[in-house]
Amino acid sequence: MSDPDIRLQPWETLIEEFSCQQYGMSFDTLIKAAGRGAKAAYKVAKRLKKTGRAHVLRVDYGSSGPWRNSKTFDEPDVVPHGPLWIYPTREIAWGYLEFDPGEWEPKASTAAHLTAVTELRLALTGLETNPQAWTSERLLRRWLKTDTGRPDVHIHDAWFRDFTDPDKVWAIEVELSRKFGDGRLQRTMTAALEAAERNDLAGVLYFVRGDSVRKAVKGVATRIAHQRNLDHLPNFEIHDLDATLVRKGVR
Template identity: 30%
Template sequence: MAMVEKRQRKARSDAGQVRQTARDALVLHWLCQMYGAPLDLIQEALQIGRPRAYQLADRWKRAGWIDKAVVDPGPVWLYPRKHVVEQYLEWSPAAWVPKVTTSAHVRAVAAVRLHETRLNGLAGPGDAMELEHWISERQLAHEQGYAKKGQPQQHTPDGVLILPSGERVLIEVELTAKSIERYQQKLADIRIRADQLQCAHVAYYCKPGEVHRVVSGQVAERRKERERKVFEQSRGIGDGGLPGPMWHVKSLEEVKGWQLELPRPDRPEGR
């Protein structure tokens, strides 16, 4: 009986390497836009369990795409490595690592983006990550550049949301209370940037309590000014200036995951 030789399969050139999937690419690109994010927000966005989220994070780190950092008592933070950021953003940003001084704001902005994505039906079922309807603060700052010596730096929004209708919404996230004078100046700066970025709306997400109360009061004055300009335009009177964007003050209470929530002592989080 003739012996049949067993053919050996040629080893793949990428054997042992992690192969990037479409979901990997989506999450990595999203993280590059947002600087980074804590694992619980990625878990929520992908609608997966915590064990699966850790598996993905370990896989991405093993592939050399991300680094991990323990910033606070909550879940680990993931942030893309510099060569990955350069690949996806197609320009070379300054290196970024999560810090305890800024992590609360970065988390809140990422949570607002996921919230607005779902609220406006911008992603597929069971998903809250998409790339086409958001201009990140990182991208806006890059396009804006640095002010020339002696000139004030323009305000950089936390993001710009592009609605299915094509209308743009300037996004602001406020966690810390400021003086009335600072808010007045900030709202004036936001108004200028909204016009420059062709934003028909401003969505101002505020920490519940004092911040929300004060911002609501200041924005109410902006609404009155806008209504006056709209009225004057309808009558052909006034200075002819544009009425500016419509202002919407929102509480971060409606945004899932906007702040770190530690597990109760009787309900440990686990790994």
């Protein structure tokens, strides 16, 4: 249980709510989100963990680092592999989200993707937590749940309200690596487009990492367009993820 006497500063509350919507975040992302330097970010992480509001876990997903032992969050004899993550407890997330999200902890298989999506969110909407501006995957899974307890459509990485045209809401997809074999990429992209159309969205914005992923996504988009007897998809855009992060000062 959390300490009832803790008093969070407004910026800490904002970070906590943001983290609940995004499942959690790596410490590197926390530092960027807080915008107050590494010392302040580590201090709030230590306080949230100590008072039982958040968990801290090291997640090894193959990134080379370098990683240094944390006197606060690692055992003294542990050789660290992978970044530290902070994520709210089920109780705290429940309070912010207003539904029981169940138990969750970061996994090596999805940590890199979640990090990219969260950094993109910071780049596009900052720490805005209004779900009408940015609807996270975690919220979409709740909103689109059917009587079976599961969504019956593809769940996008997020929905994003276009600040240049507030009447438009775009689906966000982040692609970090090539999907090989058995038409996996085409199936995923087709499902993403169909889900956007079914929910009356403006279309799908694909943020990709690297030239090979861009070429693959562009090629599949052309193929899908031709299957629809179109020269191109009018509701589909490809953007460079890392260029976006650099331009917006997140990288």
